[in-house]
Amino acid sequence: MTARGAQLVEGAEQALAAAQRELEARDLETASERACVAMLRLAKACLNVDGLSPGPTRAVCVAYGQQFGRTGRMYSAYFRWLLDAADLRKASATDYAGPIDYDAAATVVERAEIFRDAVVRFLERSH
Numbered sequence: 001m002t003a004r005g006a007q008l009v010e011g012a013e014q015a016l017a018a019a020q021r022e023l024e025a026r027d028l029e030t031a032s033e034r035a036c037v038a039m040l041r042l043a044k045a046c047l048n049v050d051g052l053s054p055g056p057t058r059a060v061c062v063a064y065g066q067q068f069g070r071t072g073r074m075y076s077a078y079f080r081w082l083l084d085a086a087d088l089r090k091a092s093a094t095d096y097a098g099p100i101d102y103d104a105a106a107t108v109v110e111r112a113e114i115f116r117d118a119v120v121r122f123l124e125r126s127h
Contacts, residue, residue, distance in 0.1 A: 001123040008045035009123070012038040012116055019109045028105040035105075035112040036089040039082050042112075042119040046074065049126045057086050074122060081111045 001009070019034035040057060043064040047054065054063045061082055069079025085108050088100065 012041040028100040036085040
């Protein structure tokens with residue numbers, strides 16, 4: 001794992017720990033936001049293996065989809081989960097969206113944890 005990959009994974013770990021705390025405190029919007037941030041950092045860690053470092057959320061999602069989601073390098077559902085987390089994050093940031101329910105927040109946190117484990121395994125095999 002490269003130094004940058006390790007840094008991104010560490011940031012994701014911190015975001016996931018915060019997401020879990022917020023979920024337990026029933027701050028569902030913040031928990032969802034933190035889980036999405038974790039997933040984006042993990043996707044960036046994967047992209048870093050290929051020398052890519054996209055910035056904005058949408059660019060990360062597109063690049064991850066092209067490099068990993070559609071190629072079979074990683075389980076394709078992770079790409080869908082990344083998009084779902086980004087959509088949930090966007091919806092929670094808008095005034096017209098309804099509140100996030102507990103099940104949706106818990107699902108995104110759980111998926112982020114599964115994604116973390118897969119990314120760490122991928123990064124360990126890559127270097």
